Amino acid sequence: MSSLVIAEHNNQTLNVATLNAVAAAAKLAGDVHVLVAGHNCGAVAQAAAHAAGVSKVLCADAPHYAHALAENVAPLVVGLAGAYSHVLVAATTSGKNVMPRIAALLDVAQLSEIIEVKSDDTFVRPIYAGNVLATVQSLDGIKAITVRTTAFDPVATTGGTGTVEAIAAGPDAGLSQFVGEELTKSSRPELAAASIIVSGGRGVGSSENFAIIEALADKLGAAVGASRAAVDAGYVPNDYQVGQTGKVVAPQLYVAIGISGAIQHLAGMKDSKVIVAINKDEEAPIFQVADYGLVGDLFKEVPALVEALSK
Amino acid sequence: MKILVAVKRAIDYNVKARPKSDGSGVDLANVKMSMNPFDEIAVEEAIRLQEAGKAGEIVAVSVGPAACQETLRTAMAMGADRGILVQTDDEVQPLAVAKLLKALVDKEQPGLVILGKQAIDDDSNQTGQMLAGLLGWGQGTFAAKVEIGDGTASVKREVDGGIQTLTVKLPLVVTADLRLNEPRYVKLPNIMKAKKKPLDTVTPADLGVDITPRIKLVKVSEPPARAGGVKVADVNELVAKLRNEAKVI
Numbered sequence: 001m002s003s004l005v006i007a008e009h010n011n012q013t014l015n016v017a018t019l020n021a022v023a024a025a026a027k028l029a030g031d032v033h034v035l036v037a038g039h040n041c042g043a044v045a046q047a048a049a050h051a052a053g054v055s056k057v058l059c060a061d062a063p064h065y066a067h068a069l070a071e072n073v074a075p076l077v078v079g080l081a082g083a084y085s086h087v088l089v090a091a092t093t094s095g096k097n098v099m100p101r102i103a104a105l106l107d108v109a110q111l112s113e114i115i116e117v118k119s120d121d122t123f124v125r126p127i128y129a130g131n132v133l134a135t136v137q138s139l140d141g142i143k144a145i146t147v148r149t150t151a152f153d154p155v156a157t158t159g160g161t162g163t164v165e166a167i168a169a170g171p172d173a174g175l176s177q178f179v180g181e182e183l184t185k186s187s188r189p190e191l192a193a194a195s196i197i198v199s200g201g202r203g204v205g206s207s208e209n210f211a212i213i214e215a216l217a218d219k220l221g222a223a224v225g226a227s228r229a230a231v232d233a234g235y236v237p238n239d240y241q242v243g244q245t246g247k248v249v250a251p252q253l254y255v256a257i258g259i260s261g262a263i264q265h266l267a268g269m270k271d272s273k274v275i276v277a278i279n280k281d282e283e284a285p286i287f288q289v290a291d292y293g294l295v296g297d298l299f300k301e302v303p304a305l306v307e308a309l310s311k
Numbered sequence: 312m313k314i315l316v317a318v319k320r321a322i323d324y325n326v327k328a329r330p331k332s333d334g335s336g337v338d339l340a341n342v343k344m345s346m347n348p349f350d351e352i353a354v355e356e357a358i359r360l361q362e363a364g365k366a367g368e369i370v371a372v373s374v375g376p377a378a379c380q381e382t383l384r385t386a387m388a389m390g391a392d393r394g395i396l397v398q399t400d401d402e403v404q405p406l407a408v409a410k411l412l413k414a415l416v417d418k419e420q421p422g423l424v425i426l427g428k429q430a431i432d433d434d435s436n437q438t439g440q441m442l443a444g445l446l447g448w449g450q451g452t453f454a455a456k457v458e459i460g461d462g463t464a465s466v467k468r469e470v471d472g473g474i475q476t477l478t479v480k481l482p483l484v485v486t487a488d489l490r491l492n493e494p495r496y497v498k499l500p501n502i503m504k505a506k507k508k509p510l511d512t513v514t515p516a517d518l519g520v521d522i523t524p525r526i527k528l529v530k531v532s533e534p535p536a537r538a539g540g541v542k543v544a545d546v547n548e549l550v551a552k553l554r555n556e557a558k559v560i
């Protein structure tokens with residue numbers, strides 16, 4: 001049997017998270033096929049066909065697939081799923097939105113955010129904010145899976161020799177409509193892809209003060225993240241949130257500034273290779289996971305750090 | 312328009328869960344349990360819609376053992392009008408919860424079902440989407456703002472890149488994200504009042520739903536612990552360590 005990976009894209013470019021999901025699928029028996037459902041999405045289908053390990057791309061092109069609405073994409077996948085043993089998608093907000101709907105329509109359980117493939121039916125996934133790892137075995141015929149991207153290195157964007165096959169679009173369910181989106185614009189790297197992340201918490205104190213965090217991020221070529229408290233207080237947009245219920249990241253270097261280290265925050269960053277914490281409270285739990293801890297006032301230490309990096 | 316809200320009894324968010332030493336499951340003995348935080352947000356949203364004249368009765372539903380009555384009483388103390396406990400001591404996985412909720416939706420005919428986006432114990436983030444699929448309804452997941460219009464709802468959603476706005480037909484399923492609202496504190500007189508509100512109990516068998524788990528727990532383990540780190544004296548030492556020891560900059 002083979003696997004079907006649902007591609008995430010914006011109709012022009014393939015989101016790298018898809019390549020992480022393909023990497024997970026490659027650990028399963030059989031071929032890896034990719035579904036690109038979108039509108040005027042031919043370039044995405046080509047890109048997916050070139051990804052290492054992909055043998056076939058199914059492309060469904062219709063206006064009502066332009067925004068990956070779950071109500072439209074789910075029935076399309078359900079129609080294809082009979083030919084597959086596994087259906088996978090990256091555990092992005094888009095993947096998390098659509099896969100459970102697919103699973104329910106197939107009457108199968110979903111395995112959320114797997115971090116390891118043990119065999120074709122057995123997987124490891126974190127539960128309880130990552131404080132417990134569960135090894136779970138699916139008893140269903142078709143395995144519906146979301147893939148935690150940080151746990152699987154993306155396959156190469158080249159080397160694949162997949163064929164692209166146009167498939168018929170299903171109907172527009174007419175249940176939901178895309179109205180618009182306010183996407184955070186930034187010249188910095190994306191959180192999901194960055195090799196260095198500098199995050200600020202409540203200790204930063206205001207959205208103006210976040211300039212201190214940004215200055216350090218720019219010095220390091222890093223992405224900017226935040227704790228829930230900093231997002232809730234309006235210092236930064238919601239998509240900066242790292243944690244159990246925000247983004248899960250695992251960069252080479254994660255710098256936590258004015259963040260206490262609540263379990264929900266740790267859940268999103270404790271697999272980072274190196275963790276630095278700057279906090280004025282030497283008892284802050286963040287120091288328990290930090291490789292390098294600096295006890296001090298962030299308003300003094302962070303500008304000093306930027307200066308030290310310039311030397 | 313009636314609203315159905317799903318509330319799960321889960322480990323309190325302040326508690327750090329640990330596997331049992333034999334790896335057979337999570338150690339929940341003497342652990343503080345509370346309403347799943349996202350479900351508090353879901354209940355609050357239902358109450359605000361009712362207060363704004365956009366909704367009628369609010370029915371809270373919980374699936375699990377008898378202790379879930381407590382969770383339902385909390386929802387009623389916040390402002391839900393009545394509660395339904397689908398009682399079982401067996402493990403109920405998200406697909407089964409969704410099927411049970413569907414059976415109740417068929418009975419109760421709400422115009423809106425609100426769930427939390429994620430239960431903080433299993434971290435599944437599935438049930439609302441599954442319910443919407445089973446019902447053939449639209450879904451407004453990870454909601455940061457919900458406005459009920461004429462036959463449709465406008466839902467602002469927290470997505471990876473920022474905020475997305477959808478128009479979804481009524482009836483629909485909404486799942487609450489963190490910034491949808493800030494749940495109210497329960498006042499003592501309301502706890503007393505909640506004790507008098509109706510709470511019905513049904514079983515999965517009454518609803519004709521097979522809840523047999525489809526996922527078998529093989530074992531649980533603790534994630535690898537991080538090796539203890541060091542404190543540095545100043546930024547210069549930090550930069551030196553990052554450059555020469557960790558080699559990450």
Ligand SMILES: Cc1cc2nc3c(=O)[nH]c(=O)nc-3n(C[C@H](O)[C@H](O)[C@H](O)COP(=O)(O)OP(=O)(O)OC[C@H]3O[C@@H](n4cnc5c(N)ncnc54)[C@H](O)[C@@H]3O)c2cc1C
Nearest residue numbers: 201202203227228229243244245246258260264265280298
């Ligand atoms: C359902 C649920 C889901 C959640 N999901 C997430 C999530 O995904 N991500 C997340 O981050 N949180 C999440 N949380 C919230 C989490 O529990 C914490 O409340 C949050 O992480 C705290 O953020 P913080 O560390 O910035 O703030 P605080 O805990 O208030 O810590 C601020 C820190 O800043 C330090 N500080 C203050 N001033 C200075 C200064 N001048 N110099 C240096 N240090 C200073 C203080 O010593 C303190 O340690 C969730 C909570 C719930 C209930």
Ligand SMILES: Nc1ncnc2c1ncn2[C@@H]1O[C@H](COP(=O)(O)O)[C@@H](O)[C@H]1O
Nearest residue numbers: 317318374426427429430435436437438
């Ligand atoms: N046993 C349950 N009883 C009531 N509601 C539940 C139950 N399990 C899940 N839910 C609802 O579904 C949401 C998502 O849960 P999950 O899919 O398990 O992450 C929760 O926030 C609840 O609103």
